[in-house]
Amino acid sequence: MDFIQTLKIALRALRTNKMRSFLTMLGIIIGIAAVIAMMAVGAGARHVISQQIASIGSNIILVLPGSTTSGGLRTGSGGAQTLTSDDGKAIMAECPSVDMAAPTVRSSGLIVYGNMNWSTVIMGTTPEMFAIREWGVDNGRSIEQQDVDSAAKVCLLGQTVAENLFGSADPIGKIIRIKKVPFTVIGLLDRKGQSPQGQDQDDAVFVPLRTAQRNLVRAHKPNLVGAIMVKAKSEELLGKAEEEVNALLKQRHRITNGKEPDYSTRNLSEILAVAEQSSKAMSLLLGVVASISLIVGGIGIMNIMLVSVTERTREIGIRMAIGARRNDILLQFLTEAVLLTMIGGITGILLGAVGATVVSNLLSWPTLISVESISIAFFFSAVIGIFFGFYPARKAASLNPIDALRYE
Amino acid sequence: MSSVISLTDISRVFVMGDQQFAALKGISFDVTQGEFVAIMGASGSGKSTCMNVLGCLDIPTSGRYLLDGVVVGGMSTNQLADIRNRKLGFVFQGFNLLARTPAVENVELPLIYSGVPPKERRSRALAALEMVGLSGKEKNHPSQLSGGQQQRVAIARALVNSPAVILADEPTGNLDSSTSEEIMTLFTTLNRQGITIIMVTHEPDVAAYAGRRITFKDGLIVSDTH
Ligand SMILES: Nc1ncnc2c1ncn2[C@@H]1O[C@H](COP(=O)(O)OP(=O)(O)OP(=O)(O)O)[C@@H](O)[C@H]1O
Ligand SMILES: [Mg+2]
Numbered sequence: 001m002d003f004i005q006t007l008k009i010a011l012r013a014l015r016t017n018k019m020r021s022f023l024t025m026l027g028i029i030i031g032i033a034a035v036i037a038m039m040a041v042g043a044g045a046r047h048v049i050s051q052q053i054a055s056i057g058s059n060i061i062l063v064l065p066g067s068t069t070s071g072g073l074r075t076g077s078g079g080a081q082t083l084t085s086d087d088g089k090a091i092m093a094e095c096p097s098v099d100m101a102a103p104t105v106r107s108s109g110l111i112v113y114g115n116m117n118w119s120t121v122i123m124g125t126t127p128e129m130f131a132i133r134e135w136g137v138d139n140g141r142s143i144e145q146q147d148v149d150s151a152a153k154v155c156l157l158g159q160t161v162a163e164n165l166f167g168s169a170d171p172i173g174k175i176i177r178i179k180k181v182p183f184t185v186i187g188l189l190d191r192k193g194q195s196p197q198g199q200d201q202d203d204a205v206f207v208p209l210r211t212a213q214r215n216l217v218r219a220h221k222p223n224l225v226g227a228i229m230v231k232a233k234s235e236e237l238l239g240k241a242e243e244e245v246n247a248l249l250k251q252r253h254r255i256t257n258g259k260e261p262d263y264s265t266r267n268l269s270e271i272l273a274v275a276e277q278s279s280k281a282m283s284l285l286l287g288v289v290a291s292i293s294l295i296v297g298g299i300g301i302m303n304i305m306l307v308s309v310t311e312r313t314r315e316i317g318i319r320m321a322i323g324a325r326r327n328d329i330l331l332q333f334l335t336e337a338v339l340l341t342m343i344g345g346i347t348g349i350l351l352g353a354v355g356a357t358v359v360s361n362l363l364s365w366p367t368l369i370s371v372e373s374i375s376i377a378f379f380f381s382a383v384i385g386i387f388f389g390f391y392p393a394r395k396a397a398s399l400n401p402i403d404a405l406r407y408e
Numbered sequence: 409m410s411s412v413i414s415l416t417d418i419s420r421v422f423v424m425g426d427q428q429f430a431a432l433k434g435i436s437f438d439v440t441q442g443e444f445v446a447i448m449g450a451s452g453s454g455k456s457t458c459m460n461v462l463g464c465l466d467i468p469t470s471g472r473y474l475l476d477g478v479v480v481g482g483m484s485t486n487q488l489a490d491i492r493n494r495k496l497g498f499v500f501q502g503f504n505l506l507a508r509t510p511a512v513e514n515v516e517l518p519l520i521y522s523g524v525p526p527k528e529r530r531s532r533a534l535a536a537l538e539m540v541g542l543s544g545k546e547k548n549h550p551s552q553l554s555g556g557q558q559q560r561v562a563i564a565r566a567l568v569n570s571p572a573v574i575l576a577d578e579p580t581g582n583l584d585s586s587t588s589e590e591i592m593t594l595f596t597t598l599n600r601q602g603i604t605i606i607m608v609t610h611e612p613d614v615a616a617y618a619g620r621r622i623t624f625k626d627g628l629i630v631s632d633t634h
Contacts, residue, residue, distance in 0.1 A: 002523065005520050012508075012509075016508055314504070315506055315507075317504075318504045318505075318506060318517075319517070319521075320465075320489065320492075321463070321465060321492060321498050321504075322492065322493065322498070322517050322518045322521065322565070323489050323490065323492045323493020323494070323518055323521040323522065323569075324489060324493075324521050325485070325486050325489040325490075325521070326485055326486070326489070327486075328521060401465050402460055402465050402466055405465075405500070405504065
C-alpha cells in the first residue's frame with residue numbers, strides 16, 4: 001500500500017473523532033510549546049547577557065568603599081566613604097596588570113532645560129571611564145582630561161535624558177541646569193541599553209570628576225569618590241589585576257593583616273556568570289517540565305491508540321480478509337499515532353512561538369526562535385509518536401483475522 | 409475444465425485447554441472453474457470453518473488445499489494475505505463494510521492493498537458497482553444504503569480484483585426474502601459470466617439457485633449433488 005493512501009486513512013480516522021484527537025494531542029501541544037518557549041527564552045536571555053557584557057565592557061573590576069562581610073558582598077552605597085581620586089590615580093600608575101582606572105562619583109538630582117526638567121543620575125568621572133566601558137559619543141565630543149583638570153562646567157547626556165529634555169532637537173551647545181548649576185552640553189552619548197541589573201544606562205548625565213566633587217556632591221573631603229572602575233589588560237590578567245589592586249589599596253589605606261579592609265572589589269564577569277547560571281537553571285527547569293509533559297502526552301496517545309484498536313477490531317478484520325498484510329495494519333496505526341503527535345507538535349511550535357514572543361516582549365528581549373529548536377521539536381514529536389504508537393499498532397497487526405471479523 | 413479448488417482430506421481440530429474439538433473431520437471436494445456451489449447443513453456442522461479454510465483465513469490441521477493450482481499449506485502470513493487479496497473475494501452475512509466510508513471507497517479497498525494506482529482503482533471500482541446495479545450510489549456511506557444495497561457493495565468489493573473464487577458465508581442471512589432473491593439473481597448473473605461462487609446457506613430456496621449442493625453434518629460431507 002502506498003504512503004499517501006496510508007496517510008489518507010489515518011487522517012480520516014483522526015477526523016472521525018475530532019474532539020478525542022484534539023484532547024489526545026493536548027499533552028504533546030503543551031510539551032512542545034514548552035520546549036520552543038524554553039529554547040527561545042533561553043536564547044533571548046543568553047543574548048541579553050552577552051549584550052550586557054559588551055555594554056559594561058570586558059575585564060572590569062569595580063572597587064567600592066565599605067568592607068566585605070563574611071556573609072558576602074555589601075553594596076558600596078551607604079558604606080563609609082574611603083576611596084579618593086588619588087587611589088584611582090595610584091591604581092593606574094602602580095598596578096602593572098591594570099590597563100585603566102576611572103574614579104567616579106554618583107549623585108542624583110533634577111536637571112532643567114527651559115521649562116523641561118528630568119530627574120536622573122549624575123555621574124562625575126574621568127575620560128578613562130568611557131574608554132573602559134567602550135562608550136562613544138553619538139554627537140559632539142566626550143569629556144577630556146583638560147575638562148577634569150579645570151573642573152569645567154560641561155556635561156555629556158545619555159540618550160534617555162536628551163530625549164526627555166530636548167526631544168528631537170540638537171542639545172549640543174545648550175546650557176542646562178544640573179542641581180541648579182549651569183552646564184554646557186558638549187556631547188550626546190551612544191545608546192547603551194539596560195544594565196545587568198535592569199537599569200537604563202542611558203538615563204544619566206556625565207560631568208568631569210572634579211566638577212562633580214566641587215559643585216554637585218556634598219562630602220567632608222573634596223576628593224572622595226564613590227567607586228573606581230578598573231580595567232585589566234586582558235581576561236587572563238583579571239585575577240592578577242584584582243590582587244594588585246587589593247595589595248596596593250591595603251598599603252595605601254594601612255590595612256594590616258587580619259584587619260577588615262575599608263573597601264571591596266567586585267569582578268563583573270563573576271556577577272554575569274551568576275546571571276548566566278541562573279538563566280541556565282531556568283532553562284533546565286523548563287526542560288524538565290517539557291519532558292514530563294511530553295512523556296505524559298505520549299502515554300495519553302498510547303492509551304487512546306489502544307482504545308482505538310479495540311474499537312476498530314472489526315475494521316482490522318475486514319482489511320485483513322481483503323488482503324491487508326500485517327505490516328499494512330501496523331503502518332496504518334503507527335501513521336495515525338505519528339500524525340497525532342506531529343499535528344500536536346506543529347500546533348505546539350506555533351503556540352510556543354507566540355508564548356516566547358509574548359514573554360520576550362514583556363521583558364523587552366529579542367525573540368530568538370531558532371530553526372534548530374523547531375527541528376528538535378519536530379523530531380521529538382515524531383519520535384514520541386513512533387515510540388508510544390508502536391505497541392498499539394503491533395497489537396492491531398497481530399490480531400487474528402477470523403476473531404477480528406467476529407468481534408462485536 | 410480445471411479445478412479452481414481442490415480439498416483433500418481436510419480436518420480442523422480446535423484445542424481449548426485440555427479439550428479438543430474436530431469441526432472438520434476429513435473433507436474432500438473439488439470445485440471446477442465456473443461452478444456455483446451451495447454448502448448446506450445444520451448449525452455447527454462446520455460450514456463456516458470450511459469457508460475460513462477456503463478463504464485462507466484459517467489453516468487446516470491436516471489435509472491438502474490447492475487453490476488455483478497453488479498449494480496453500482505452509483505459506484507465510486504475507487503470502488496468505490496476497491492470496492486473499494488477488495484470488496479470493498469475500499461476502500459476509502453482516503456485509504462487513506467500513507462505516508463512514510463511501511461505497512466506492514469500500515469497493516476500492518482490495519485494490520489499495522494490491523497497489524493499483526488511484527485512477528485505475530476508481531474506474532475499476534465504479535465498473536464493479538455498475539455490475540451489481542449500484543450506479544449512482546457511489547458516494548453513499550453504508551448507513552445511507554439498504555441491507556440489499558450494502559450486500560451489493562460487498563459483492564462489488566469481492567468482484568473488483570477479478571478473483572478466482574467468491575466465497576459467501578450466508579450472504580442472505582440478514583436479508584428479507586425478496587431482497588435475497590435479488591442478491592441470488594445477481595449471483596446467478598455473475599456466475600453465468602464465468603465467476604466461480606461458493607456459498608453457505610441454510611435456506612433451500614436460496615440453495616436452489618446453485619448448480620451444486622454439498623451438505624455437511626458433524627464435520628463431514630454427507631451429500632454432494634455433483
Ligand atoms: N475458534 C473456535 N474454537 C473452538 N471451537 C470452534 C471454533 N470455531 C468453531 N468452533 C466449533 O466448530 C463447530 C463448527 O463451527 P462452524 O462455525 O463451522 O459451524 P457452522 O456450520 O458455520 O454453523 P452455523 O450454521 O451456525 O454458522 C462448532 O461446534 C463450533 O463450536
Ligand atoms: Mg457459520
